[in-house]
Amino acid sequence: MKNIYSTLLIFLVSIAAFGQRSEIRKADKLFAQRAYIDAASTYEGVSEKNQEVLQNLGDAYFYTNQMQNAAGVYSTLFERHEEIAPEYEFRYAHSLRATNKNDEADKYFASYYDKDVDMKEFEESIVDSSNLYIYEPKMLAADNAASSDFGISYFGENKIAFASTRNTARPIYPWNKKPALDLYTGEISEEGEISNVVLFSDAINTDEHESSAVFSEDGTVMYFDRTNEKRFKTEEGLRVANIRIYKAELIDDQWTNIEALPFTSEEFSTEHPALSPDGSTLYFASDMPGGQGGFDLYKVSVNDDGTYGTPENLGPGINTEHREQFPFISEDNVLYFASDGHIGFGNLDVYKSEGDFTEAENLGSSINSAYDDFAFIINEGEKKGYLTSNRGGNDNLYSFTRTKYVKKTRQIDIPHENRIYFEFDKSEVTPEYQEVLDKVVDILKDSKATNIRIASHADARGSDEYNLKLSQRRADSTKEYLVNNGIASENITTKGYGESQPVNDCTEAKGCSEEEYAKNRRSVITFTTMEVVEE
Template sequence: MKKHTYILASLLLVSGIALAQKENIKRANKLFKMKAYTQAAKTYETKERTQEVLQNLADSYYYNTSLQKAIETYRELFVKYGDSIDIEYHFRFAQALKGVKNYKEADEHLSKYYNKPVNTLEFIEANNKITPHNFKLKEIVNEGSSSDFGLSFYGENKVVFASTRNTENPSYAWNELPYLDLYTATLTNSNTLINVQPFPEAINTSLHESNAVFTKDGKTMYFNRTNSTRKKTDEARIAHIKIYKAELINGEWTNVTALPFTSNSYSTEHPALSKDEKTLYFASDMPGTFGSFDIYKVAINDDGTYGEPENLGETINTKHREQFPFISEFNVLYFSSIGHQGYGGLDVFRSNMVNGGFDKPVNLGNIINSNLDDFAYVIKEKDNVGYVSSNRTGYDRIFSFSREENPLTKYLVEGVVQDKNSKKLLPGALVEIINQSNKTIKDTVVGENGYYVFKLEPNKLYKIRGTRQAYIEQELEFLTGNYGKSHNIDINLESLVSVEERIHQNEKGELHVQLDKIYFNYNTSEITNEAAKTLDVLVDLMKKYPSMKVEIAAHTDARGSEQYNLNLSKQRAALVLEYLVNQGINKNRLKSVGYGETRPLNKCIKEGICDDEEYDINRRCEFTILK
């Protein structure tokens, strides 16, 4: 009997231990799904190392940047259960390996993941040759906090950032640091944040607030805030993130409201404003993404409403995370991605706006980017200075940077502007570079040596245009080659005088269109049928040369008062201008001037001294080419 009682007690004990084990695993899984990775890892560490436990334990270490522990656990997972592991674990294991710069082993897993060869060291070497800028990075001194990130511009002298420095806030289950709040500060010349002040309670709550961006007038702010309610996902409840808008009224932040396209079912985060403040860029994992978080844009309408969010497409977004967009005053999109090839973790990329879309992203290189997460990049393009956040030191930190052009990445286009026939150099000529959006992006006026040089992006299609007064405009299309190369394009302009018999140059260097004389009947401003036929010659000439601009100068004879003649000449010039416009010439290409009797061609400078034919000579219209 005692024996049976002992066996029964043992069975109950084993059963109880198994039940407790099962309950503990269930609790750990719930913590994992809630992204409470630190607490989840502590429980998993004590459990039997099944495939599920190893997978979640490795991921918990990975998401909390405990990379050595993550690597050891992933490696154990692949040794024990390699044939049955989901392909996504190859990606995360590779990222953990890249985080400690073990690129060789990382590439083995990435090659399996992408089903094609991956060579990170080769990429790093090549990327140094295509990164548009060289950077100098310096950590910002910010005492009183173990974690700060997401610095943004706030007026002329202040900045705003997110920080965990408020120890009265509850701890975040993900990393057990206090919840984030937003702070203002002044950044000194010695790269130190001083006068750090929290935003008021209307902005900072018991939840997370971060990633603020402001309109130029400082009266509107967009920022992140986690939801106060959690959305149930399987057994766990996830607090998603929303973008909020706040208004500064009478010195106080008020009207704090979530944007209409936010949701309790997905996150919207990391707002960024276009230069004209008519477009808001942000990151989201809303339905319709390519996998994880994607970059979106949404129109801000004049009446304060918003359009429908638009995904920026697969050129920018991958099946992995794209976050922290920033759009510069030059319409360059900067963002962080773990999906595009990089150095490890989130890397910062740039993409130029072309024809309303964005071109292939370029990694900013190994100063801005590290083997860990680099994000929240903002810049003042004209000043070549900005800020970026990174956890390369173990915690999130803010860095300032300056930059200069990387000479290895530019394609040089150079040449001289000269007369096509005489080969004489043409100082004063304007040379323009035009992009595929038909916008002039660079220009210069050549000096006495006629020489120009431009630094352009490689492997792109451009046009180059040369113009000079008295010459025919020339425009050529060309394709730049590889980085660090150059291309010589001499611009040969042909003189209008040499190709158009009706165009002559006077002793002052002025160009005149020589037409049959346009005579006006005495004391009228009407254009006769004969005058119209003559003006049609000018119409054809101006249509032939679309950039030509002409001054219409009308003159009278000396009969009548000076004021009357001045007014009459203005009427005549205006009437000629109107005729040309009616024939299809843009009014912006024309200028009408009335000189009255002030510029006679003969001695008939006053009334009563000449016969009618001599006076008729001064009653005329002249056409001077302005451009």
């Protein structure tokens, strides 16, 4: 009887193991086909998730903008396993950033880039910039809230073009289970609202993806993206549909002479065309061989005879080993583009570069979110523009105004009488100094303070190491009180300095009165305000 039970148990375990392997094979196939939503659902059904399952499940969530789920899966991956490829650190850090876990994100970004990364310091560096503009984005109303819309471009007087998944007659794209992208045109009002939305003709739109249209100044030439119908087999044996840039000409109100540009290929992608103001240069993104990695930005001459020069990589000042995409050249010859390879606020951020394109400058948190922000265009003269963001879940179109310019910053010390002091060997804020901090809260709120810094200190009694930790606890308790009374946590940084910065000569453990030692047991609060003027 015992042997019968043992045999039955082995049989049941074998069935379960076979079922597990079958589910994993099914999920792996979906993942390889980039059917990420179905792949994630299937991987979730695997009860014993090995390292590869966790990696693919995290990626499936990441690539479909389910950042909360991605962060949870990547967390399990890093808790259970040690030998993990660096790209998972990169994606985990971005998913942490998207879920507002910036300290953890900084840790994984620092490991990935092999250098210190501090989100607060990064944001402060942008606030301190003399070139910072303040943007005020507003999501445009969509006819179909469930659709993904992106990539607005200017198309003549008061008209725009954009791509959308709203055409339900198109085949469903397995990646996100939405219809294939089509190109649309519409009229744009002074308030930034889109009306009279119309599909481009079937000469432009097909059952493949079409997107990212850009037009010559006279509106007779269009460049746009189209996904290849033919799949290309990679070195890993995967079949992928790459993207090519096409050109079309408007003749007798019909788009015709549609052909792929000669430097495009079925073996790599070229996408997101953008024309210089004079039409002589075409900028685009590509993962063609020889780049920095991922997608790089390139430029190519558009010759008068209709031919093209040789594509030139914009170089390491712009391009990273990750994604640089969606270029736009304004009438002031400023290059705007999206990147997830430069340090930023999360996933794709919008950057700009001027002159010889040796440096990329983040546009700041007024336009960039912790999610993907891209396809930025602007009329510099009118100080208005558009971008796309998936900060709300789907890709959505946003209009924005650029209304203010940061002239300078002012650092302000809280008045001496509003500083707080601590009892010996204690870090709690006493009732006496809670009243002081209440006044500080009023000052911070009235001044709309940003970048609040709390520096805390200890007297000379105790070891250096102990006093350093004690002063940090004092800084943290000061911050906790401010946060509990309505000051945003993300605006506050803390640092304990131990006994290294006394305000008097009491630098030894003996020789001073209690009153003199007490002066060094303090928290000092400074903050920055931005003085803004109309542009």
